[in-house]
Amino acid sequence: MLINGGEIVTSKLLKQLEDDxxxxxxxxxxxxxxxxxxxxxxSIDRSNKxxxxxxxxxxxxxxxxxxxxxxxxxxx
Numbered sequence: 001m002l003i004n005g006g007e008i009v010t011s012k013l014l015k016q017l018e019d020d021x022x023x024x025x026x027x028x029x030x031x032x033x034x035x036x037x038x039x040x041x042x043s044i045d046r047s048n049k050x051x052x053x054x055x056x057x058x059x060x061x062x063x064x065x066x067x068x069x070x071x072x073x074x075x076x
Contacts, residue, residue, distance in 0.1 A: 003040065003057050028072050030063040038076060044069070 001007055010017070018035055021027040026039045030053060044063065045052045051063040063069055 001059060005057075005059075025072070025076065028065075028069060030065050030069050031061060032064065034061050036061070038069075038073060041073075 012020075014029070014033070014035065018029050021035065026037055027035055028038055030036045036053060036055075040055050040057070041053055042056045043054045044066070045054060045060075046066065051066040051069075052060050053063045053069070054060045
């Protein structure tokens with residue numbers, strides 16, 4: 001989902017998009033269904049139910065790769 005709430009529809013697999021964005025350090029796959037722009041993360045909520053990433057625009061998505069996300073955020 002985009003900042004303005006829009007979406008981009010593509011015929012590429014998420015893995016292909018992930019491979020295309022590998023050199024852009026601000027993008028990271030944080031869930032099997034989501035690639036996030038780390039520059040727009042406002043906070044990370046970690047509860048008993050798992051992790052959820054909250055973005056500056058108020059939207060949130062689940063995060064199953066928390067350790068990888070934490071590691072990448074430390075590098076930025």
